[in-house]
Amino acid sequence: MTSRKIGYASPEQTAEKRSRQRWLSILAKADIADLESLFNNLPSKPDWTVIRAPEVGMIMARGRAGGTGQRFNLGEVTVTRCAVRLDYGATGHGYVMGRNRRHAELVAVVDAMMLIPSRREALESALIAPLAMRQTQHHQQVARKVAATKVDFFTMVRGD
Amino acid sequence: MYVAVKGGEQAIENSQALLADRRRGDRSLPELTIAQIREQMPLAVDRVMTEGSLHDRDLAALAIKQAAGDMHEAVFLLRAYRTTLPRFGISEPLNTDRMHIHRRISATYKDLPGGQVLGASFDYTHRLLDFALAAGDDRPVAELAEHAVDARMPRVAEILDHEGLIECEAPDSDDAPVSDITRESPRYPADRAARLQALARGDEGYLLALGYSTQRGYGNNHPFVGEIRHGTVSVEFEPEELGFPIEIGEIEVTECQMVNQFKGSTTKPPQFTRGYGLTFGHCERKAMSMALVDRALRAEELGETIDAPAQDHEFVLSHSDSVEASGFVQHLKLPHYVDFQAELVTVRALREKARRLAESSDDPESSSIAAE
Structure with a gap:
């Protein structure tokens, strides 16, 4: 919908960006308790340095008139952000809604770990995929409850 | 002449303590938790977030608890908190x-x-008070359809x-200011x-x-x-x-x-x-x-x-x-002692003038002067 200036990106860069968007979204939307326990169960955890300490702030949420038209400011949402550097190099960023500093830090750590090609596959199956599955299941559960309230219209047959 | 008056510090402190005391209510009952308000009064939380212009369910629930259920006060609390946070940026338009x-x-x-x-939705309810809820019998189970x-x-x-x-x-240009x-x-x-x-x-x-x-x-x-x-x-x-x-x-x-x-x-x-x-x-x-x-x-x-x-x-x-x-409405509760003294002086003077006019003449106009 928006005409963003993407510049010239190779197909590989575009694919890499998409995968990163996907895991960052899954991590940000994850329940912090789920994320924490899956992270704790990882066989090896890296050491990291916090390069931007978890910070609470806001992002102004925008809407569009009529859903598709002129942009306007709806109101702000609380957000926590954090950046870390793993001891073996990669830098990760965490942006999560709400004020949970630990959540933002864990997202940044996992983001950095995912950027290391040799770790990615194992991390995907140990952490990202289970989180994604829980989120899909949650949405599915809600969507089935909602579906039970869908109206079935029927026509009364006149008896004349 | 303007006379500054001080005082009431102790009374204010005690008023705040009394407010907290009243908010807590009967101590033999369990204290409300933020999670309870967030989960069991979701529509109150939604209203406070919307009018408080800050989306944060826990903060809105805290505001409702602190305001003892006064929704406008809760909105005010959230707005005030909002001003303490930095703004990182602006979201993409919600889709x-x-x-x-x-x-x-x-x-x-x-x-x-x-x-x-x-x-x-409340739309399809009968709006009859549900005494089962009063009896603490609240164990609803939502139906699950087979398909989402x-x-x-x-x-x-x-x-x-x-x-x-x-x-x-039609969308405006991405570069246009909002x-x-x-x-x-x-x-x-x-x-x-x-x-x-x-x-x-x-x-x-x-x-x-x-x-x-x-x-x-x-x-x-x-x-x-x-x-x-x-x-x-x-x-x-x-x-x-x-x-x-x-x-x-x-x-x-x-x-x-x-x-x-x-x-x-x-x-x-x-x-x-x-x-x-x-x-x-x-x-x-x-x-x-x-x-x-x-x-x-x-x-x-x-x-x-x-x-x-x-x-x-x-x-x-x-x-x-x-x-x-x-x-602006509630600022009227603030001391207006000096303003009011000035008004008193004016009204007394006008009344005195009207009385004197009425006494000194049978002129029917005197009654209209009194109303000035």
Whole structure:
């Protein structure tokens, strides 16, 4: 919908960006308790340095008139952000809604770990995929409850 | 002469302690937790977030607890907290088209793709007090359908759009500035972005009354509920250090598309026009009222006669904020001792003058002087 200036990106860069968007979204939307326990169960955890300490702030949420038209400011949402550097190099960023500093830090750590090609596959199956599955299941559960309230219209047959 | 008076420090401290004491109520009952308010009074939380202009369920629940259930006070608390936080940036516009639907109804089409989905609503209840709840017997189980509701539902406006029967809401340019009334006070007439922002954070009761006034003939524009949808949408934000947008979480929102009659003008053929409402959480009455007032405020743009309060930008927008309104009304409680002494002197002098006039003459004009 928006005409963003993407510049010239190779197909590989575009694919890499998409995968990163996907895991960052899954991590940000994850329940912090789920994320924490899956992270704790990882066989090896890296050491990291916090390069931007978890910070609470806001992002102004925008809407569009009529859903598709002129942009306007709806109101702000609380957000926590954090950046870390793993001891073996990669830098990760965490942006999560709400004020949970630990959540933002864990997202940044996992983001950095995912950027290391040799770790990615194992991390995907140990952490990202289970989180994604829980989120899909949650949405599915809600969507089935909602579906039970869908109206079935029927026509009364006149008896004349 | 102006005399400064001090005092009352101890009384104020004790008043605050008494307020806390009263808020806690009967100590033999368990204290309310923030989680209980967040989970069991979700609609109160939604209203406080919407009017407090800050989406944070825990903070809104805390505000409600601290305000002892006074909603305007809770909104004020959240607004005040909001000013202490830095703003990291601005989200991509929420894509309500991709909403995970919790409720979606239309009053203009019976059969529409995705169907009429009632969701959780008071609309179909009998409004009879439920004494089972009073007895602590609250063990509801929601039905589960075999199949989930459609993942994507087209907007009702799109159906009319195909025939050109409804005005098109085209996006503005990405580079164009967007008014922000939290940074710059609106000037009148206000642009649509400033209006929608003010309405979104405006007091629900006020907007409800104004919306109602348009239905009763004060600026009527024959509205239909084209669609109301409530559900969750992703919030997308582009951090500078990444250079591409990422999703940072999901929020619940309610959207109302009001479809209104329009006779047409010299430049436009007759077609339906729109009013729009959007809120955090599930604030359906508010979203509908907002849409009615949004449409009324477009009177000038659509070449309609402006003769009702709901069509007047300055009247509507300068009184919509409950924090401002509450502040100005309640400031009357502050000491006005000196002002009032001055008034007393004036009134006494006027009365004295009137008395003397009445005594000195039988002139019938004296009674009118007393009324000056």
